[in-house]
Amino acid sequence: MPKPKQKSKTKPQPKAAPEAKAAPVPSASPEPATGPLVIDVPRTDPGAFNPDRPAGKLLQSQCAHLREALIRHLHQVTALAATDIRSLKTEGQISDYIHRVTSVLHPRGGPAEKR
Numbered sequence: 312m313p314k315p316k317q318k319s320k321t322k323p324q325p326k327a328a329p330e331a332k333a334a335p336v337p338s339a340s341p342e343p344a345t346g347p348l349v350i351d352v353p354r355t356d357p358g359a360f361n362p363d364r365p366a367g368k369l370l371q372s373q374c375a376h377l378r379e380a381l382i383r384h385l386h387q388v389t390a391l392a393a394t395d396i397r398s399l400k401t402e403g404q405i406s407d408y409i410h411r412v413t414s415v416l417h418p419r420g421g422p423a424e425k426r
Contacts, residue, residue: 384415387415388415391408391411391412391415394408396408
């Protein structure tokens with residue numbers, strides 16, 4: 312004997328309006344096989360930059376973050392430059408050194424930083 316259908320305990324949700332599709336950005340070109348995506352950025356108005364205007368909190372914060380990144384990079388470079396490469400005797404040691412130097416010189420190719 313067939314079972315009777317049970318009523319759904321949830322209320323039917325109203326149908327959402329169809330989502331509008333984003334128009335393609337005409338200035339963005341698809342990423343070629345040899346390089347990154349290039350996005351054209353419009354020029355700033357000539358009067359927008361005032362070298363004598365006091366810097367806002369956002370610019371000061373960006374400056375602090377850039378300094379921290381530069382110091383971290385400087386520590387990495389100093390440590391690698393201090394390595395006596397004549398002490399590297401095996402292929403494994405040299406491979407490790409090359410990997411560390413390359414990841415500093417080309418950060419996108421290196422391992423992701425842990426936060």
